[in-house]
Amino acid sequence: PSTIGKSFLYIIVIKCKAAVLWELNQPFSIEEIEVAPPKAKEVRIKILATGICRTDDHVIKGAIVSKFPVIVGHEATGVVESIGEGVTTVKPGDKVIPLFVPQCRECNACRNPEGNLCIRSDITGCGVLADGTTRFMCKGKPVYHFMNTSTFTEYTVVDESSVAKIDAAAPAEKVCLIGCGFSTGYGAAIKTGKVTPGSTCAVFGLGGVGLSVIMGCKSAGASRIIGIDLNKDKFEKALALGATECISPKDFTKPISEVLSEMTGDTVKYTFEVIGRLETMVRVKIQEATKYQALDLHKLKPIFHIKISKSDFSSVIFLVCVGFLAKKKFDLDQLISHVLPFKKINEGFELLYSGQSIRTVLTF
Structure with a gap:
C-alpha cells in the first residue's frame, strides 16, 4: 500500500x-x-x-x-x-x-x-x-x-x-x-533544419514522417516544397498538406538529383531524406533527416560542402x-x-x- x-x-x-x-x-x-x-x-x-x-x-x-x-x-x-x-x-x-x-x-x-x-x-x-x-x-x-x-x-x-x-x-x-512521427518530421524542418521563409525544400519519402516534414516546411514559410516518392498514390495527400509539386523517380531515366537541379536551377536549400535508405542518403547532397543509420555521413561534408544533420524525436x-x-x-x-x-x-x-x-x- x-x-x-x-x-x-x-x-x-x-x-x-x-x-x-x-x-x-x-x-x-x-x-x-x-x-x-x-x-x-x-x-x-x-x-x-x-x-x-x-x-x-x-x-x-x-x-x-x-x-x-x-x-x-x-x-x-x-x-x-x-x-x-x-x-x-x-x-x-x-x-x-x-x-x-x-x-x-x-x-x-x-x-x-x-x-x-x-x-x-x-x-x-x-x-x-x-x-x-x-x-x-x-x-x-x-x-x-x-x-x-x-x-x-x-x-x-x-x-x-x-x-x-x-x-x-x-x-x-x-x-x-x-x-x-509528427514531432520527428515537423521538428526536422523547424528545429533541426531551421527552414527559412521563401526557401525551396525537397522531401524524399511521403509517409507519415515525410508528410510531417512538409507540414513543418510550410509552417516555416518555404515557398517551394517538392515531394518525391515512388508511390504516386501519396501525392494527393502531400499536396493537400503543403507540397507545391510531387514527382516520382519512376518517371525519369536520369538521376533524381539531376531532375531536381533542372527543376529548380540548383536552388534547393533543404533536402530531407525520410526513407532511411543508405543509397538515397548518399545521392541526396544537402540536408538529411532520418534515423538509425550506421554510415558516417559527416565524411561526405568535405566532398559536397554541405551541412548534414540527423533528426530524431525531440x-x-x-x-x-x-x-x-x-x-x-x-x-x-x-x-x-x-x-x-x-x-x-x-x-x-x-x-x-x-x-x-x-x-x-x-x-x-
Missing part, C-alpha cells in the same frame, strides 16, 4: 492483454500478461491509443537490437493509473504521452538546449527499467520493455522521466502521433507540437489513414508493409 494524503491506495498486479513479440520475423501474439505495480519514480499507464511506426517494424526485422520476448510500441496516449513513491510530475487520472526519449533534466544532453538524447534513453535495447528489471510477465516468463515505453499493451510502466502530461481534452487517437519540439495542436495550428487527421481495434495489430502492420497506410492508430 502507498499513502496519498489521508487515503490509502493499494497498488496491485494488473492482468491485461498485450501484443507480445516472441522472436524475430514473427507476427504479434495477443497474450494475457501481468503488469507489476510501479516502483519508486515510476508510472503505470492505461494506454488509450497507439500508432504503428516503422521503428516498431525494425524490431521485428532485427534492424534494431532487442531482447525477446518483448512488447514494442512507442507512439501513444494514455492515462496514469497509478504512481510509485516519489513521483511528482503526474498523478493518477492525468492524460499523458510516453516519451521514448526520456527527459531526466539532469544529464548533459538534457541540460544542453541543443541536445535531446537523454542518458537514460534505451538505445542499446537492454529492455529493462532503471533498476535493471522488467514489469511484464507472460506465461511465467519475463517480457522485456522497448525504448522505455512498450505501448502495444493495455497497461505499461515507464520511468517518470519518460512521461509528459498533456491536456485532458486532447483526442487520444490524434495526439498519440506527437509521441513520435521532447522540446514535442512540447511545441502539443501547444500548437491545442491552438489548432495543424490538423493531425490528415496523417491518420486507418483506425483499428488493438486486437487487429497484425492487420495494421500489413497495411504498413503494403504502403496503404500513412499512419494506422490502434485503439483500446
